[in-house]
Amino acid sequence: MITIQTERLVLxxxxxxxxxxxxxxxxxPAVREFLDMPEPTSLAAANEWIEYLLATYPxxxxxxxxxxxxxxxxxxxxxxxxxxxxxxxxxxxxLVKAAWGRGLATEGSRALIDLAGERVIARTMKINYRSRRVxxxxxxxxxxxxxxxxxxxxxxxxxxxx
Numbered sequence: 001m002i003t004i005q006t007e008r009l010v011l012x013x014x015x016x017x018x019x020x021x022x023x024x025x026x027x028x029p030a031v032r033e034f035l036d037m038p039e040p041t042s043l044a045a046a047n048e049w050i051e052y053l054l055a056t057y058p059x060x061x062x063x064x065x066x067x068x069x070x071x072x073x074x075x076x077x078x079x080x081x082x083x084x085x086x087x088x089x090x091x092x093x094x095l096v097k098a099a100w101g102r103g104l105a106t107e108g109s110r111a112l113i114d115l116a117g118e119r120v121i122a123r124t125m126k127i128n129y130r131s132r133r134v135x136x137x138x139x140x141x142x143x144x145x146x147x148x149x150x151x152x153x154x155x156x157x158x159x160x161x162x
Contacts, residue, residue: 016047
């Protein structure tokens with residue numbers, strides 16, 4: 001797994017020492033607002049997830065999950081992974097509230113789009129205007145609206161690079 005440096009961010013592979021940071025990040029209800037995550041992540045679940053990530057890292061250097069740090073401080077994480085339903089390259093991120101509104105989501109996402117070298121998709125809830133704005137700043141375009149659960153109203157939106 002490679003480390004990526006942007007103007008303000010370092011995106012690096014996860015380590016088991018990052019588990020408590022995931023717990024803290026996911027404990028904030030504002031961070032979970034647009035996620036299908038009614039409860040915060042437990043330390044045991046964070047450790048299990050990171051152990052899974054560590055097992056997948058040898059499979060590729062340009063896909064996966066990265067810790068995001070600014071000036072050596074944890075601010076969240078980014079991912080570039082195969083989408084579960086289409087296997088297209090999917091971008092995602094989760095950042096601490098203190099990092100919002102400063103262009104860091106756009107900066108980290110741009111680095112991963114550049115790394116991908118192929119069409120990239122990103123998905124969010126229609127009402128998540130902050131994430132939608134990031135996708136638009138990246139030059140991504142809406143390609144479809146869909147129901148996350150497969151039932152009910154189309155409450156999700158998918159963007160893609162061209």
